[in-house]
Amino acid sequence: MSKSLSHVFLPVFGGTAFVLAAAVAFANRNYGQSQIETLETRIEQVEANAAAARENAQAEANRAAELELKVEEIQAAAAERVASGANLTAPAPSHDGIYGLGRPALEEEVAAWDVDVLPDGRGLPAGSGDVWTGEEVFADRCASCHGEFAEGVDNWPVLAGGFDTLADEDPVKTVGSYWPHLSTAWDYISRSMPFGEAGTLTADETYAIVAYILYSNDLVDDDFELNNENFADFEMYNMDGFVVDVRPETEYTEWRKEPCMENCKAEATVTMRSVFLVETPPEGGSNSVMNDANPDELPVFTADGPSFIPTAAPKPEEEAAATPAVQEAAEVDETAELVSAGEKVFKKCKACHQVGEGAKHSTGPTLNGVIGANAGSVEGFKYSNAMKDAAEAGLIWTAEEMAAFLAKPKEYMKGTRMSFAGLKKPDDIEAVIVYLKSFGN
Amino acid sequence: MDDAFKPSRRAFLKGSAAVAAGSVAGAAAADTPDPLITELQDWASYTGAGVDETPYGMPISFESHVVRRNVEWLTASPISSINFTPIHALDGTITPQGCAFERHHSGAIELRKEDYRLMINGLVDRPLVFTYDDIERFPRENHVYFCECAANTGMEWAGAQLNGVQFTHGMIHNMEYTGVPLRTLLQEAGADISPDKWVYVEGADASSNGRSIPMEKALDDVLVAFKANGEALRMEHGYPVRLVVPGWEGNMWVKWLRRIEVVDMAVESREETSKYTDVYADGTAQKWTWVMDAKSVITSPSPQMPIKHGPGPLVISGLAWSGHGQITRVDVSKDGGITWETARLGKQGDSKALTRFYLDTNWDGAPMLLQARAIDETGYVQPTKDQLREKRGENSVYHNNCIQTWYVSAEGIAENVEVS
Incomplete structure (x- = not known):
């Protein structure tokens, strides 16, 4: 663009130079008069500049004063706290001037990140897109979630329709029916859509998609083209539908009052019970289950208490949660569960035995591959005579032998150095053997 | 106490100890000795876990049910979704980071401190870029604040819905934040802080989640925070830097904060028009409803x-x-x-x-x-x-x-x- 402009302006510049030369020649003939006029103009300019500078300085000073006042307020509040007791807390100190931290942002950097678009259209890049192009781009990039006609798939947002539903029980809030500014759509689509591929749309594609969304809302005809020139003129359907937070007037004035403490109403009746009971399974998440209980089953309360005590209690949450857990347990790999249980049992063995990668002999030998191995066969460990004898007799640590050993070590093998009382629970023994097996047979 | 309300015996017969029935709790009488006391227990005999067994400690396995939980059918995808703090199982006021609710619009991102940049631009004398290390060189403050999603308890508009306080009220957490006052950064950049100006903040994630904050609030108590409960923010809460906007709806607490822009009007972003606005019975919508009431x-x-x-x-x-x-x-x-x-x-x-x-x-x-x-x-x-x-x-x-x-x-x- 700038290149073609310079071609246009070059000949014009030649003409301007000629006019300037003529003006200088004329000025030479009336030197005194023209000098006075020039000086007067200069004075006017200087005065105007000075006024502008004063105004800027004043604005700057006002801003600084405001900030200073704010900081002073905060610090005064802190000082008051300190004075009121042994409290040395204070807000982070303000600095006289700046800290000089950070570095200047480069223009290219600001351009890369500062892409927001304001309601009046400021921030829009040059470009355009029409409804028909938009339909194609939308089908390709947006329709898998938002539907071919912007009607929304599954729980993904519906973008079209819903006009005149805002006062209904379930208002349908779409770009067409609800959004007050078109800039919001452009800004959001350009920056954050498509979901999972944000920032990949070109400006023209974004104009086209926005044009198509307006079309799918019946807000424009099929020959409509949206561009940076006509953008700000577009008025949204619900542009006047928003007011700024009215709670301070409608609610705070009424609800900042000492509340009732006794006999505040004649009775309290349950009008609705929880729609969903929520199960909380051990693996996480939640399951919602419809609650078929009826409010009539519950008593009415008065100042004297409940009208009756129901016999049919609601289903306990804990039991509800436990049911799926049990089912779940049956489904998971039993071995994996035993290994995990065995790992816990093994904590009792850990003071003397190591197992797994990098295991070393300690008070007792390492146990990698112990199940199924010959007794007393781990190299580099000094066994008791009892263990050596058993090894010579051909003892193999089958699961059964190991179980018997672990139940009562001293009884099973008189003279073993293993100073362990034994595992009382058969389940623990089974689990720890499966755990040991997981480190090789 | 009313005699009509005789409690059921069932509730009292628990474990090996039978508790005396009555509406006033009496001293528990034991018929048989409690084996937990009379018998030598494994944990009193064998050794326990050594140090360093878990370099970063997790709650003991018996507490593994105390976790954040989501309700799948509420949203289209867990990437743009919400889960709930298990407030039913907590006491005191501080929410541990690991079970503090999450809300993402494009998923939680992994952003290294080394890759972190914070830009401040717009109506400022000096547009600046800060690194993470720069942020830690400004004077900082510590404050405990709650962060509540504007949609917390939102389902209950339609009456009693989900049966659990985790699900009705769990879009909230409460942490001690360490951070730099936003006003310090605005001052550093020489921002125009006149009251009709706005501070627009956005995150580094794909949603960017931009929000406009009026200058008065920005100068008041907003923090650019990098620690919570003494340690680095969790990924899901905006590591390494998030905005803390005390008392105001959680959506404004922009995570992975990457840009602060001083502007002369509210940007009216998606999160402050199409969402986080309140439709009243007559169909008009309330906007800029920032404060979370008592x-x-x-x-x-x-x-x-x-x-x-x-x-x-x-x-x-x-x-x-x-x-x-x-x-x-x-x-x-x-x-x-x-x-x-x-x-x-x-x-x-x-x-x-x-x-x-x-x-x-x-x-x-x-x-x-x-x-x-x-x-x-x-x-x-x-x-x-x-x-x-x-x-x-x-x-x-x-x-x-x-x-x-x-x-x-x-x-x-x-x-x-x-x-x-």
């Missing part, structure tokens, strides 16, 4: 925390908070709002932070309709559902700070209900 809820007993011990001493406990400042009082009702008693505060509440309350009571074993009502330093009294609906209708999604009711049965089972 609210409280009983966390125990509650549907996930039934009373297991039968009549006698009962601790009714819960949380209260207000975006307008300190909680000064919490009242509790056991009869659905006919009679109220003032609860005890765990400790004097911090401004815009969770306050714990307790009502130490003697339960007679009769059913209850439990309610809590918060009052803040402005004198604002938490409204009933009916009061809120009268003002706003039922079409809203956000800012439901109504009084919550739990029906507690004679068996101690609690259920989410709505009362007249």
Whole structure:
């Protein structure tokens, strides 16, 4: 663009130079008069500049004063706290001037990140897109979630329709029916859509998609083209539908009052019970289950208490949660569960035995591959005579032998150095053997 | 106490110890010695875990149910979704980071400190770029604040929905933040801080989640935070830097904060027009409804925390908070709002932070309709559902700070209900 402009302006510049030369020649003939006029103009300019500078300085000073006042307020509040007791807390100190931290942002950097678009259209890049192009781009990039006609798939947002539903029980809030500014759509689509591929749309594609969304809302005809020139003129359907937070007037004035403490109403009746009971399974998440209980089953309360005590209690949450857990347990790999249980049992063995990668002999030998191995066969460990004898007799640590050993070590093998009382629970023994097996047979 | 309410025996026969029946708890009498006491226990004999077994500690396995949980059908994808803090199982006020609720619009991103940049631009004398290390060189402050999603309790506009305080009120957490006041950074850049200006903030994730904050708030108590509860922010809470906007809706607490722009008008981004606005009964919408009004809820007993011990001493406990400042009082009702008693505060509440309350009571074993009502330093009294609906209708999604009711049965089972 700038290149073609310079071609246009070059000949014009030649003409301007000629006019300037003529003006200088004329000025030479009336030197005194023209000098006075020039000086007067200069004075006017200087005065105007000075006024502008004063105004800027004043604005700057006002801003600084405001900030200073704010900081002073905060610090005064802190000082008051300190004075009121042994409290040395204070807000982070303000600095006289700046800290000089950070570095200047480069223009290219600001351009890369500062892409927001304001309601009046400021921030829009040059470009355009029409409804028909938009339909194609939308089908390709947006329709898998938002539907071919912007009607929304599954729980993904519906973008079209819903006009005149805002006062209904379930208002349908779409770009067409609800959004007050078109800039919001452009800004959001350009920056954050498509979901999972944000920032990949070109400006023209974004104009086209926005044009198509307006079309799918019946807000424009099929020959409509949206561009940076006509953008700000577009008025949204619900542009006047928003007011700024009215709670301070409608609610705070009424609800900042000492509340009732006794006999505040004649009775309290349950009008609705929880729609969903929520199960909380051990693996996480939640399951919602419809609650078929009826409010009539519950008593009415008065100042004297409940009208009756129901016999049919609601289903306990804990039991509800436990049911799926049990089912779940049956489904998971039993071995994996035993290994995990065995790992816990093994904590009792850990003071003397190591197992797994990098295991070393300690008070007792390492146990990698112990199940199924010959007794007393781990190299580099000094066994008791009892263990050596058993090894010579051909003892193999089958699961059964190991179980018997672990139940009562001293009884099973008189003279073993293993100073362990034994595992009382058969389940623990089974689990720890499966755990040991997981480190090789 | 009313004689009509004889408690069931079932609740008292627990374990090997039988508790004397009666509406007043007596000393427990044991028929047989407790083997947990008389027999040598494994843990009293064998050695336990060594140091360094878990370099970063996790809760003990017995507490593995105390986790954040989502409700799958609420949203289209877990990438743009919400889960809930297990507030029923917590006490005190600080929320551990690992179970503090998450809300993402494009998923939680992994952003290294080395790759972190914070830009401040717009109506400033000096557009600047900060690294993470730069941020740590500004004077910093510590504050405890609650962060509540505007949609917390949102489903309840349509009446009692999900049975569990985790799901009705769990879009909240409360942490001690360490951060630099936003005003310090605005000053550093020479920002135009006149009251009609706005500060637009956005995140580094794909959603960017941009929000406009009026200058007055930006200069007041907003923090650019990098630590929570003493340690680095968790990925899901915006590591390495997030914005903290005390008392205001959680959506404004932009995570992975990457840019601060001073502008002369609100940007009216998607998150402040199409979402986080409140449609009233007549179809008009409220915008810029930033403040989270005073609210409280009983966390125990509650549907996930039934009373297991039968009549006698009962601790009714819960949380209260207000975006307008300190909680000064919490009242509790056991009869659905006919009679109220003032609860005890765990400790004097911090401004815009969770306050714990307790009502130490003697339960007679009769059913209850439990309610809590918060009052803040402005004198604002938490409204009933009916009061809120009268003002706003039922079409809203956000800012439901109504009084919550739990029906507690004679068996101690609690259920989410709505009362007249």
